[in-house]
Amino acid sequence: MIKKISLLGCAALFAATVHAQSSTSLNLIPLPAKCAVRAGEFTVNPQTKIVLGANTVQMQHAVARLNEQLKLAAGFELAVVERGASENALTCTLNPKLSGDEAYKLSVKKNGVQVEAKTPRGIFYAMQTIRQLLPAQIESRHQAVGVKWAIPCVEIEDAPRYSYRGLHLDVARHFMSKSEVMQYIDLLAYHKMNTFHWHLTEDQGWRLEIKKYPKLTEVGAYRNRTLKGAYVAPEKRQWDNTRYGGFYTQDDVKEVLAYAEKRFVTVIPEIELPGHAVAALTAYPQYSCTGGPFEVEGLWGVFNDIFCPKDETFAFLEDILTEVAELFPSEYIHIGGDEAPKVRWSRCHACQERIKKEGLKDEHELQSYFIARIEKFLAGKGKKIIGWDEILEGGVTPSATVMYWRTWASSDAIVKAIRSGNNVIMTPNAYAYFDYYQANPKTEPHTIGGYVPIWKVYSYEPTPAGLTAEEAKRVLGFQANVWTEYMPNFGHVLYMAYPRAAAVAEVGWIPKEKRDYDSFQERLIQLMTRYDVMGIRYNRSFLSESRVEKKEEK
Numbered sequence: 001m002i003k004k005i006s007l008l009g010c011a012a013l014f015a016a017t018v019h020a021q022s023s024t025s026l027n028l029i030p031l032p033a034k035c036a037v038r039a040g041e042f043t044v045n046p047q048t049k050i051v052l053g054a055n056t057v058q059m060q061h062a063v064a065r066l067n068e069q070l071k072l073a074a075g076f077e078l079a080v081v082e083r084g085a086s087e088n089a090l091t092c093t094l095n096p097k098l099s100g101d102e103a104y105k106l107s108v109k110k111n112g113v114q115v116e117a118k119t120p121r122g123i124f125y126a127m128q129t130i131r132q133l134l135p136a137q138i139e140s141r142h143q144a145v146g147v148k149w150a151i152p153c154v155e156i157e158d159a160p161r162y163s164y165r166g167l168h169l170d171v172a173r174h175f176m177s178k179s180e181v182m183q184y185i186d187l188l189a190y191h192k193m194n195t196f197h198w199h200l201t202e203d204q205g206w207r208l209e210i211k212k213y214p215k216l217t218e219v220g221a222y223r224n225r226t227l228k229g230a231y232v233a234p235e236k237r238q239w240d241n242t243r244y245g246g247f248y249t250q251d252d253v254k255e256v257l258a259y260a261e262k263r264f265v266t267v268i269p270e271i272e273l274p275g276h277a278v279a280a281l282t283a284y285p286q287y288s289c290t291g292g293p294f295e296v297e298g299l300w301g302v303f304n305d306i307f308c309p310k311d312e313t314f315a316f317l318e319d320i321l322t323e324v325a326e327l328f329p330s331e332y333i334h335i336g337g338d339e340a341p342k343v344r345w346s347r348c349h350a351c352q353e354r355i356k357k358e359g360l361k362d363e364h365e366l367q368s369y370f371i372a373r374i375e376k377f378l379a380g381k382g383k384k385i386i387g388w389d390e391i392l393e394g395g396v397t398p399s400a401t402v403m404y405w406r407t408w409a410s411s412d413a414i415v416k417a418i419r420s421g422n423n424v425i426m427t428p429n430a431y432a433y434f435d436y437y438q439a440n441p442k443t444e445p446h447t448i449g450g451y452v453p454i455w456k457v458y459s460y461e462p463t464p465a466g467l468t469a470e471e472a473k474r475v476l477g478f479q480a481n482v483w484t485e486y487m488p489n490f491g492h493v494l495y496m497a498y499p500r501a502a503a504v505a506e507v508g509w510i511p512k513e514k515r516d517y518d519s520f521q522e523r524l525i526q527l528m529t530r531y532d533v534m535g536i537r538y539n540r541s542f543l544s545e546s547r548v549e550k551k552e553e554k
């Protein structure tokens with residue numbers, strides 16, 4: 001059954017050539033754009049070589065993860081050479097004629113493997129495909145005995161549908177260590193996702209060292225209490241009364257970035273403004289409207305105290321963003337922009353003066369002014385901005401990239417933004433918020449609410465209907481968001497993110513017409529055996545509940 005269904009995706013394109021070879025045949029997530037299974041297999045052995053073609057650092061990175069796993073699981077690693085025979089080798093060739101920086105071709109024959117791509121990134125994705133074609137034990141951290149390291153003979157031509165395939169992680173509500181963040185990046189790269197959105201600042205904690213403002217982390221990285229259990233009425237709330245926090249030094253960040261670079265993952269930092277700023281304002285209350293004092297929040301939600309758009313605040317934020325822009329090589333910096341209540345601004349003399357001086361209509365236009373001023377500053381540093389879809393509310397510059405999240409409020413606005421020239425990234429809460437339940441709340445750990453089972457993630461179409469081909473290009477891709485209010489540790493994060501992230505990876509990668517939930521489910525069962533070998537925690541409810549529910553829906 002598994003074999004039959006997992007071959008379906010290929011059958012449409014290469015019907016005449018399909019032969020089932022082994023139970024791992026093309027159990028790939030994401031499924032390649034074009035694939036065909038041939039008779040036979042290639043067996044990796046200690047004499048197999050990796051021939052790099054171009055022996056650059058990037059090419060070495062492209063093959064390193066596969067080789068690391070071989071060393072751990074098979075007990076040998078492959079010699080990496082610049083030139084050599086293609087017999088008993090994985091021969092990698094850069095071919096500038098191929099289209100797409102992430103595309104690759106993979107040809108596995110009995111006597112050798114040929115990989116072609118335009119860039120080392122494409123070679124890296126071919127290596128992830130090879131990893132998934134090898135027996136599941138390849139993911140072991142300990143030597144697996146008695147395994148034949150065979151790869152089925154295949155012909156694959158592959159390229160992603162969207163250029164942006166991401167996972168977000170909120171490390172502010174709960175802090176995840178540097179090594180946990182690295183594991184998160186490693187796993188998303190394994191699924192051929194290419195962007196890690198690192199949500200670094202919040203009301204509940206500021207997590208990034210800023211050298212010019214040490215109190216951001218000395219003060220802002222720690223809270224004195226955290227809400228225990230569900231978000232209930234104030235008189236019923238219980239607190240743990242425990243100091244909690246943590247932050248990344250800039251050296252930590254550099255280590256994470258180097259790790260991500262080896263996996264061809266772009267790290268986009270998010271520095272929230274003007275809202276979700278209570279931790280920063282606790283450290284530096286002079287940049288609020290009221291002057292404070294404040295306390296780093298231990299409660300979840302949206303808070304009224306936000307940055308006051310006075311000149312001193314812009315100087316402060318610009319200093320911070322200067323350090324951020326120097327630290328992170330990404331083209332984009334995410335500046336938040338969501339959930340910024342306007343109550344303080346409406347009663348603040350400095351804010352009202354700013355509205356008058358700039359000829360703005362109201363506080364919504366003041367928010368647009370705020371974002372546009374920050375965007376202009378960052379443009380001077382060679383950076384573009386991403387903001388949550390609230391940045392559309394008082395008018396937005398056409399150069400900002402908008403991250404759509406409010407499924408209930410802004411689907412028309414996002415289409416309008418696309419039509420007027422903005423690039424967008426789709427992270428709709430009703431399909432891609434992984435803090436929501438993925439299975440029956442009665443049997444799941446407590447969450448913030450909502451319900452996003454994996455079939456719903458898989459059903460999402462990122463490109464809105466009715467766009468022209470030119471407009472559709474402005475939909476950069478798809479991302480899921482992992483807000484950690486109710487995820488106190490990294491095991492819990494993985495449990496909420498996987499396997500739903502596998503659905504994000506496939507939706508972001510495969511051609512629309514190849515998406516097939518039945519086939520995905522069968523391949524996912526195989527992928528889960530790999531998660532088991534990796535030893536990661538993930539949610540298994542899909543095996544019972546989600547599949548049954550989806551069948552009933554039909």
Ligand code: ACM
Pocket residue numbers: 338339388405
């Ligand atoms: C968000 O969930 N506030 C972007």
Ligand code: ZN
Pocket residue numbers: 288289307308309344345348349350351
């Ligand atoms: Zn103000």
